[in-house]
Amino acid sequence: MRRKLATLAAIGLLTAxxxxxxxxxxxxxxxxxxxxxxxxxxxxxxxxxxDEVVATLDRIEHASQGLVTVRSAGQSxxxxxxxxxTVGTGPAVFWLQARIHGNEIHSTEAVLQILDYLASGAxxxxxxxxxxxxxxxxxxxxxxxxxxxxxSTTPNRIDLNRDWENFAQPESxxxxxxxxxVAPTYALDLHHMGQSPVVQGTDxxxxxxxxxRSIDPARxxxxxxxxxRQMAMTSVEALDKYGLANVAHYPIIDITNAVISRMLMGGTxxxxxxxxxxxxxxxxxxxxxxxxGQKSNGQLENLFRIPTxxxxxxxxxxxxxxxxxxxxxxxxxxxxxxxxxx
Ligand SMILES: [Zn+2]
Numbered sequence: 001m002r003r004k005l006a007t008l009a010a011i012g013l014l015t016a017x018x019x020x021x022x023x024x025x026x027x028x029x030x031x032x033x034x035x036x037x038x039x040x041x042x043x044x045x046x047x048x049x050x051d052e053v054v055a056t057l058d059r060i061e062h063a064s065q066g067l068v069t070v071r072s073a074g075q076s077x078x079x080x081x082x083x084x085x086t087v088g089t090g091p092a093v094f095w096l097q098a099r100i101h102g103n104e105i106h107s108t109e110a111v112l113q114i115l116d117y118l119a120s121g122a123x124x125x126x127x128x129x130x131x132x133x134x135x136x137x138x139x140x141x142x143x144x145x146x147x148x149x150x151x152s153t154t155p156n157r158i159d160l161n162r163d164w165e166n167f168a169q170p171e172s173x174x175x176x177x178x179x180x181x182v183a184p185t186y187a188l189d190l191h192h193m194g195q196s197p198v199v200q201g202t203d204x205x206x207x208x209x210x211x212x213r214s215i216d217p218a219r220x221x222x223x224x225x226x227x228x229r230q231m232a233m234t235s236v237e238a239l240d241k242y243g244l245a246n247v248a249h250y251p252i253i254d255i256t257n258a259v260i261s262r263m264l265m266g267g268t269x270x271x272x273x274x275x276x277x278x279x280x281x282x283x284x285x286x287x288x289x290x291x292x293g294q295k296s297n298g299q300l301e302n303l304f305r306i307p308t309x310x311x312x313x314x315x316x317x318x319x320x321x322x323x324x325x326x327x328x329x330x331x332x333x334x335x336x337x338x339x340x341x342x
Contacts (some may be wrong), residue, residue, distance in 0.1 A: 028165055047048050047105045050080055050142045057083055064119040074174025077154040080142040080174040082174050087118045088129035094315055095184035097137045100161050102144020107190035110304035111138050124313055131316035135182055164262035167270040184282035186315055189260050192291035197335045206334040208303050210236055211250040211286035215261045225265050226284030230323035231311050238310030245303060248334035250288055260284035283296055
């Protein structure tokens with residue numbers, strides 16, 4: 001939290017197009033670093049805890065003079081409130097979700113910074129508020145985050161991003177109901193990669209993977225597949241300007257019980273609820289950012305924040321709908337090796 005004001009200033013510079021970061025020389029042309037070492041003791045002391053998330057949301061809400069409201073979607077397995085913030089009054093709802101995997105740590109801080117920015121007087125923030133209603137979930141899995149594990153803790157220790165068919169966990173039920181009720185047009189789900197290889201055919205450390213297809217595009221409507229690629233290419237172009245990301249495709253997957261997959265497909269519901277047959281969600285993608293403990297916090301948060309704000313702005317000003325996707329098929333994949341190695 002202490003870093004927030006400095007990094008907020010950085011957001012302003014970046015989104016104002018001053019391109020301060022673009023002047024930074026690209027690191028990572030040499031494989032091998034920075035990578036998490038097998039016996040490295042990763043300190044989590046600077047990563048916001050659940051209690052700090054609660055306090056930060058409270059601060060942002062109170063400072064926002066009514067622009068931000070914080071509510072609970074329900075309770076986690078251990079009884080923590082599943083908090084989300086809403087900012088903006090625009091007709092299209094944008095769902096911004098972090099930390100469904102509890103040990104993927106930097107997305108929480110990134111979305112809190114974005115929320116703070118969206119409540120600010122910056123012209124970009126005002127435009128987003130006018131055109132979108134942004135629902136921010138900084139910690140989808142507070143029990144897993146507290147335990148620093150991927151999964152939920154109780155009553156089942158399972159991957160919450162595989163639970164929108166069975167709905168075995170209270171987190172899944174609560175956030176499914178919130179999804180149904182707020183009916184987001186767009187959704188963005190933030191993750192860290194389990195490993196950080198190089199971009200195939202290069203020595204460049206792959207810092208960011210774009211996930212435009214959590215399911216086979218054949219399961220989507222043509223509009224959804226186009227919107228997903230437009231969200232993806234908006235993200236990739238923003239990161240290209242930033243200059244450090246070495247973007248690759250996320251590996252090809254087809255995971256129907258993941259959250260954003262079911263937002264696109266509809267058709268499932270928790271016990272006692274009616275499935276949503278006409279899904280409101282036109283686009284739902286995910287980001288995977290390299291993961292190196294706290295050593296590169298600021299940069300890793302930028303890797304979430306820059307493309308997220310680019311997609312929010314494009315959705316708000318309508319340019320998302322004209323985003324060219326012709327470069328999408330030629331995005332490289334990453335090599336399957338461990339961090340920094342072919
Ligand atoms: Zn993840």
